[in-house]
Amino acid sequence: MLLIDCPYCGPRSEVEFRCGGESHIERPGPHGEVSDEAWADYLFYRTNPKAEHRERWLHAAGCRRWFNVARDTVSHRILAVYPMGSARPESAA
Amino acid sequence: MTSRYSALSLIREGLNGQRGWAPAWRDADPKARYDAVVIGGGGHGLATAYYLARNHGISNVALIERGWIGGGNTGRNTTIIRSNYFFPQTAAFFEFALKLYEGLSRELNYNIMFSQRGMWVLAHDRHGVEMLRRSANAMLLNGIDAEFHDGQSVHRHIPGLNPAPRFPILGGMNQPRGGSARHDAVAWGYARAASALGVDIIQNCEVTGFLIDGGHVRGVGTSRGTIRADCVGMAVAGHSTELGRKAGVRLPISSYALQAFVSEPVKPCLDTVVLSPATGTYLSQSDKGELVIGAGLDLFLSYAQRGSLPWMERAAAGVVELFPAFSRMRFLRQWAGIVDVTHDSTPIIGATPLGGFYVNCGWGTGGFKAIPAGGWCLAHIMATGTSHPLTADFGLDRFTSGALIDEAAANGIAH
Numbered sequence: 001m002l003l004i005d006c007p008y009c010g011p012r013s014e015v016e017f018r019c020g021g022e023s024h025i026e027r028p029g030p031h032g033e034v035s036d037e038a039w040a041d042y043l044f045y046r047t048n049p050k051a052e053h054r055e056r057w058l059h060a061a062g063c064r065r066w067f068n069v070a071r072d073t074v075s076h077r078i079l080a081v082y083p084m085g086s087a088r089p090e091s092a093a
Numbered sequence: 094m095t096s097r098y099s100a101l102s103l104i105r106e107g108l109n110g111q112r113g114w115a116p117a118w119r120d121a122d123p124k125a126r127y128d129a130v131v132i133g134g135g136g137h138g139l140a141t142a143y144y145l146a147r148n149h150g151i152s153n154v155a156l157i158e159r160g161w162i163g164g165g166n167t168g169r170n171t172t173i174i175r176s177n178y179f180f181p182q183t184a185a186f187f188e189f190a191l192k193l194y195e196g197l198s199r200e201l202n203y204n205i206m207f208s209q210r211g212m213w214v215l216a217h218d219r220h221g222v223e224m225l226r227r228s229a230n231a232m233l234l235n236g237i238d239a240e241f242h243d244g245q246s247v248h249r250h251i252p253g254l255n256p257a258p259r260f261p262i263l264g265g266m267n268q269p270r271g272g273s274a275r276h277d278a279v280a281w282g283y284a285r286a287a288s289a290l291g292v293d294i295i296q297n298c299e300v301t302g303f304l305i306d307g308g309h310v311r312g313v314g315t316s317r318g319t320i321r322a323d324c325v326g327m328a329v330a331g332h333s334t335e336l337g338r339k340a341g342v343r344l345p346i347s348s349y350a351l352q353a354f355v356s357e358p359v360k361p362c363l364d365t366v367v368l369s370p371a372t373g374t375y376l377s378q379s380d381k382g383e384l385v386i387g388a389g390l391d392l393f394l395s396y397a398q399r400g401s402l403p404w405m406e407r408a409a410a411g412v413v414e415l416f417p418a419f420s421r422m423r424f425l426r427q428w429a430g431i432v433d434v435t436h437d438s439t440p441i442i443g444a445t446p447l448g449g450f451y452v453n454c455g456w457g458t459g460g461f462k463a464i465p466a467g468g469w470c471l472a473h474i475m476a477t478g479t480s481h482p483l484t485a486d487f488g489l490d491r492f493t494s495g496a497l498i499d500e501a502a503a504n505g506i507a508h
Contacts, residue, residue: 001401001402001403002393002401014401014403015403018392019392019393021347036493036494036495037493039493040345040492040493043436043492044345044435044436044492045343045344045345045492046334046345046346046347047334048334048335048346048347048348048394049334049335049394050332050335050348050396053394055393055394071393073348073394073395073396073397074395074396074397075397076395076397
């Protein structure tokens, strides 16, 4: 069970949160010039690492705000929490 | 040594003190070169190796497995077999798998204990009833058995249902030919039959990299040395992206933990399979007497083979609500498997940008029921270089062409 440290509310139980998937994915553009491959990559292809993963979480049953989490997908240990919009930091491990 | 299983050989070996049984399969050491290599000793990989030898006469095959055969998702699922799909392509594919399962014990000379006890999906509101009617109609149009039942009929057919649950049962759909099978027997049966045809089953052998020359795979590097082959198939479920990365092949797959658990064993009390998506209940009883309970995905990436407590609580609450008599039963074991989820919940069987490298993945929460067909079709493309007609639409190209088969949204299957 995850204990997630919401940057706005403090540590709360996993059941209050929703995971929004991989962070730092940018929509390719301009739209008319995006190849099918780049569009497929944007929609469907993820890194899915067996290692540290950067992902977005929503405090759905709390402040309803989004933030980024660096989490290990094997141990589930949360390595860092950082705000939306900030650049991808170096490895948090 | 006795290697063929029959009533007669059972009696003979019984009188002989069970000393004459041959090992079910050869635990082989890797050779330097094979005609084909199959990575992954789960049901799909073992079935692929078997059908390469049986259907295509390619028996110089190595099946390599990091741990022990059947120890991944094949040993971690809830063993339900059904073909209640919606779209023509998926319905035809999973129905083919079910038909192969129906003859599999005889085909493999190994009792897989396939019990066609029916598979029920319940609806608890008007919209659920409409979706079930739609499902049943789609199945009938696809030539698959399906029955729609009203709430009273559901209560008559399923023993022990709560007569007045908080969310009343308004309808149900049964696929009478659905049921469950013994998961280990499926893996062991395919392993034994493949080994008998000459396939080398190599356990404790981890793939560490791929030999690639001119855009074509030439073999795999493993923890037990280099194995050369110009044709490599991969069926490794939740680890597909990790291994694919080593081959330079990206796959549109996310890995999640799917949890299940069993109760202590009791005498036979539930003679069918019950799925209630609305209450999060997926329940059957194994031949050993344990209630086998499936939960849902933890919706964050995971390679840990354990599920979360919230889902365990939710699944248990669903079971107790629908079957109050089970409320005092104790859990015996809990575990999770790492499942390979695609965006459209339809599997991927096909070629990759790397020549000679073929994949079988993307099963999500429903790979066990597809094992015979998944193996059959991966073997087909490995042997012939072209997709089997049943999986022509299951290729990687659908993610760029947009021709997705959005089975999850259409059929309400929990994956």
